[in-house]
Amino acid sequence: MVIRKLKQKKILNTKVMLWFVLLCVGTYLLIKLVTSVTERFSPIPSESLYTLGASLTFSGKIVVDNNFPTYTHSIEILEWKKIWLKSSTINLNTYIGKKIELVGRVKNYFKLTPVVEVDTLKIPDQWLIITANRYFFVKDLMYLDLSTQPQLTAAKSWNDVQVRFDDKPVVSIERFVCSKILKARDCTYLIANYIQNNKDNFASYRSYPFYKHGTWFWTTFDANLFGFLFKDISDDMILDISNMFRIVNKDFIVQNKMDLIQSNCKNDFSQLSTIHMEGSLTYTDPYTLILGLQWTDKKKNPVTCRLTFDVWDNRNVVDVQFN
Secondary structure: OOHHHHHHHHHHHHHHHHHHHHHHHHHHHHHHHHHHHHHHHHOOOOOOOOOOOOOOEEEEEEEEEOOOOEEEEEEEEEOEEEEEEOOOOOOOOEEEEEEEEEEEEEEEEEOOEEEEEEEEEEEEHHHHEOOEEEEEEEEOOEEEEEEOOOOOOEEOOOOEEEEEEEHHHEEEEEEEEEHHHHHOOOOHHHHHHHOOOOOOOOEOOOOEEEEEEEEEEEEEOOOOEEEEEEEEOOOOHHHHHHHHEEEOHHHHHHHHHHHHHHHHHHHOEEEEEOOOEEEEEEEEEEEEEEEEEEEOOOOOOEEEEEEEEEEEHEEEEEEEEEE
């Protein structure tokens, strides 16, 4: 009889403990739910300038300020005020302590402070703009789309752009002026030399012809003025990197900004209606590109349009000259 009572008591204690654990878990989940609902639907302070969904730009230095998953970093915009940061497309840890400019959207508020989802980083001392692991090196007129390879990153290193895989170097890319390699010679001379010497070559996904310059070295060219030298890269790796590499030239701007070109290159008598036009792209300072286009209108009259793009401001048009 005594043994039976001890067993019943043990079973009773087990049930009590189980109910206690369930009560604790339920209380925790309820608190998290109430907190989440409160943060989501609580009114934004009237003095706040940042509405939900607003696109904002801040300058400063990123610091680690982790409260995952609500935010992972912060940026101090005043001596007494921070903005919480997070990003699903940019590894913010890579840019801790660097002077940057960021663009992002207000996702929510945490303790009356906005949480910004960072979409774009701009690094002035590298003339670099990063969006969704896509790197635009403005001064080098080079665009690297690494969005399908999150382990890859790119940064300026002296005169080169270095691509790294999990912080290990993959390739260094240098942009050069062909006439500085061989005086009074343009890129055509170098290309002819590669062909005459039966150098290995291939065409990338973007239709850029690549030529093997030597062991661990490959080159490609932008028209007759500029070349890009890929250093310390294997023959297998160059095939992959070449598909992520784009030259920022006339064709690149036309492809990405055709709506702006058509809306600005027009008057009461003529409007650009085709992408088959002559033109050039010139770089004037770290953040300004000038696109010059020439074509003929329906009456076979010559037409020219000169657009100035502010690269730091999403390549928006800041000046138009149309004749």
